Amino acid sequence: MQNPDSAPNPCLKTTADTATAENRMIFFRHLRGILFLLIFLILSIFLSIRLGSLDLSFSEIFQVLSTGKPERDFLILTQIRLPRITAACLTGAALALSGAVLQGVLRNPLASPGIIGISGGAGLAAVCMVLIFPNFVHLLIPGAFAGALLAAMFVFMLAWRQGMRPENLVLAGVAVSSLAGAAISAVMLFHSENAGAVLAFTLGSLSAKSWKNILPSLPYMAAGFILLCTWAGSLNILALGDDPAASLGLRVERRRFILLAACALLAACAVSIAGLLGFAGLIAPHIARLLLGSNFRILIPGSALFGAAMVLLCDTAGRVIAAPMEIPAGVILALLGAPFFLYLLRRRMRLNA
Amino acid sequence: MLDLSNLTVGYSIRHPVLESISLHVDSGSIVTLLGKNGCGKSTLLRTAAGLLKALSGKVLLNGTNLSALSPAMRARHMAFLSQRDAVPGDMTVEMLISTGRFPFRRWHGFLTAEDKEAVEEAMNLAGLQSFRNCPINRLSGGERQKARLAAAFAQHPSILFLDEPTTFLDPAEQIRIMELVCSWNRSRKMTVIQVLHDVNLAMRCSDRILAFAQGRMIFDGSPERFGCKQILHDVFGITRGSVLPVQDEPPCWIPPLLHRPGCADSETVQKNQGGES
Numbered sequence: 001m002q003n004p005d006s007a008p009n010p011c012l013k014t015t016a017d018t019a020t021a022e023n024r025m026i027f028f029r030h031l032r033g034i035l036f037l038l039i040f041l042i043l044s045i046f047l048s049i050r051l052g053s054l055d056l057s058f059s060e061i062f063q064v065l066s067t068g069k070p071e072r073d074f075l076i077l078t079q080i081r082l083p084r085i086t087a088a089c090l091t092g093a094a095l096a097l098s099g100a101v102l103q104g105v106l107r108n109p110l111a112s113p114g115i116i117g118i119s120g121g122a123g124l125a126a127v128c129m130v131l132i133f134p135n136f137v138h139l140l141i142p143g144a145f146a147g148a149l150l151a152a153m154f155v156f157m158l159a160w161r162q163g164m165r166p167e168n169l170v171l172a173g174v175a176v177s178s179l180a181g182a183a184i185s186a187v188m189l190f191h192s193e194n195a196g197a198v199l200a201f202t203l204g205s206l207s208a209k210s211w212k213n214i215l216p217s218l219p220y221m222a223a224g225f226i227l228l229c230t231w232a233g234s235l236n237i238l239a240l241g242d243d244p245a246a247s248l249g250l251r252v253e254r255r256r257f258i259l260l261a262a263c264a265l266l267a268a269c270a271v272s273i274a275g276l277l278g279f280a281g282l283i284a285p286h287i288a289r290l291l292l293g294s295n296f297r298i299l300i301p302g303s304a305l306f307g308a309a310m311v312l313l314c315d316t317a318g319r320v321i322a323a324p325m326e327i328p329a330g331v332i333l334a335l336l337g338a339p340f341f342l343y344l345l346r347r348r349m350r351l352n353a
Numbered sequence: 354m355l356d357l358s359n360l361t362v363g364y365s366i367r368h369p370v371l372e373s374i375s376l377h378v379d380s381g382s383i384v385t386l387l388g389k390n391g392c393g394k395s396t397l398l399r400t401a402a403g404l405l406k407a408l409s410g411k412v413l414l415n416g417t418n419l420s421a422l423s424p425a426m427r428a429r430h431m432a433f434l435s436q437r438d439a440v441p442g443d444m445t446v447e448m449l450i451s452t453g454r455f456p457f458r459r460w461h462g463f464l465t466a467e468d469k470e471a472v473e474e475a476m477n478l479a480g481l482q483s484f485r486n487c488p489i490n491r492l493s494g495g496e497r498q499k500a501r502l503a504a505a506f507a508q509h510p511s512i513l514f515l516d517e518p519t520t521f522l523d524p525a526e527q528i529r530i531m532e533l534v535c536s537w538n539r540s541r542k543m544t545v546i547q548v549l550h551d552v553n554l555a556m557r558c559s560d561r562i563l564a565f566a567q568g569r570m571i572f573d574g575s576p577e578r579f580g581c582k583q584i585l586h587d588v589f590g591i592t593r594g595s596v597l598p599v600q601d602e603p604p605c606w607i608p609p610l611l612h613r614p615g616c617a618d619s620e621t622v623q624k625n626q627g628g629e630s
Contacts, residue, residue, distance in 0.1 A: 026445075026486065107439050230462075232462075233455070233462040234455075236448075236452070237452060239439065239440075239441055240438055240439060240440055241435065241437065241438040241439040241440070243399070243404055243435035243437075243438075244433075244435055244438050244452075246404050247402060247404060247428060247431070247432060247433035247435070247514075248428050248452065248453070248455045248508070249423075249424040249425035249426075249427060249428030249429070249455065249456040250424065250455075251424055293443045294441040294443055295444070295448070
């Protein structure tokens with residue numbers, strides 16, 4: 001039953017017989033994309049283990065890890081390089097996931113935890129904890145989460161007018177984000193004697209991360225990741241628009257708030273480990289979407305994988321390029337991210353024209 | 354089926370858009386809301402569909418207050434086709450239609466055999482089988498609208514709300530969309546409540562027309578009665594000398610331009626309904 005009137009449509013026509021085959025093809029394309037990203041991440045991890053001031057070949061690395069000897073090399077690998085790799089992967093995955101969900105929830109391709117103000121809120125809280133209340137540093141993650149959530153609530157309040165419009169939310173987020181940035185600078189200025197320790201934090205750095213920096217954030221990250229994975233279906237619905245989603249039985253405003261809180265949690269975890277890694281949450285979801293399409297069931301694991309690989313590669317590059325000097329991962333990301341951001345803007349302008 | 358009792362709708366209690374609307378909608382009928390831009394018909398439609406809280410009064414679905422139903426339960430009875438959406442361009446037609454099964458989702462979130470059957474049925478009815486895996490942004494306006502309508506059909510609603518479903522479409526596509534709605538209405542006994550701007554189309558495929566002006570309902574009756582000059586003047590402010598060929602007396606002022614089997618003949622519809630209810 002072909003429709004003769006719609007013949008000029010460029011889309012490939014299928015009959016019912018080939019439909020299942022085509023469905024299978026789409027499934028395999030998605031599977032291939034995810035597998036590709038997984039392999040990419042594993043290769044990045046190998047590369048990152050290999051490179052550094054301790055120059056060992058892969059066979060030597062394997063021998064050191066399996067036998068535990070020599071002890072110095074074993075310690076360097078397990079206490080310095082592996083925690084750093086884990087930290088990079090976790091922060092990258094958390095930020096990318098948070099960005100992917102925010103872009104869907106707010107239906108704005110420029111949304112990301114950095115731009116929407118939740119990274120800024122978490123960063124401000126973390127800087128305050130470190131500089132003003134150093135006795136409470138063990139509460140860094142709850143503190144950063146509280147900061148991120150407060151910033152998110154503040155953004156909600158600013159954007160609320162007879163229900164919430166995603167566009168307003170992005171504008172309010174930009175305002176809150178720059179406010180938090182100014183506050184961080186002010187706090188650092190008043191505590192300039194210790195500000196050096198926080199500078200790397202505001203730039204976003206993964207140097208000198210040990211297991212004890214990472215472990216506290218693991219349960220929070222797992223919770224955020226599981227929550228977002230189980231709600232991928234409702235994210236697909238929310239992406240249809242507010243009225244269509246509401247008419248499908250979704251409590252749009254409540255769901256949006258809970259998803260935003262999950263994003264805030266993930267961003268806070270990332271901030272508490274690596275500081276303000278600006279562009280990771282913006283770029284990674286976009287590249288994942290280019291590869292995998294905008295179905296959140298695939299996009300969520302995909303952007304997490306790609307974000308992890310991206311931050312890891314940037315951190316490795318920062319370690320290697322100017323060795324023995326280290327360039328913070330945040331700086332490399334911003335160097336790559338700013339042009340990419342402009343490219344996205346130009347592309348949008350071209351598409352709209 | 355659906356009862357509105359003493360309903361006041363709008364976005365703020367100080368400036369209600371429509372006041373004290375009471376009406377009963379029969380099961381299986383096609384009701385069209387008409388009026389000027391900004392007269393409140395879309396607001397009333399959204400309130401009746403449960404997307405907007407009523408300022409006062411009640412919406413009753415089969416005797417149950419709509420606000421007492423959970424959104425998911427409501428969505429199993431009512432589908433709403435909004436004027437605008439933000440469907441991601443790379444979503445395929447099949448995926449879009451599958452979203453209509455969201456209110457019936459299981460805990461695992463995957464489609465069941467029953468869901469797939471409903472999706473196939475809606476797709477076949479809309480004639481979109483050949484576009485199954487086609488991304489939405491490659492479709493023409495009419496095909497896209499058909500896909501959205503099919504998503505609403507897949508929801509198996511007992512009431513379908515349509516907010517200006519034919520806007521931005523060429524006349525042939527407008528007719529096709531309305532034919533689709535009418536055929537589903539006949540075969541499924543689905544109630545349709547819609548906002549239209551095209552008076553011609555409204556009169557050709559409605560069982561009942563409601564018209565609004567100055568914050569209240571000023572007409573409630575059959576399409577034939579709506580066609581008289583005085584009512585058109587009251588609703589739209591159309592006066593003598595306008596391009597429309599207005600007659601002084603009912604019946605209908607627009608000759609049947611297009612042959613539309615099963616849908617144009619509203620008398621048979623009313624007879625059928627009388628027989629069923």
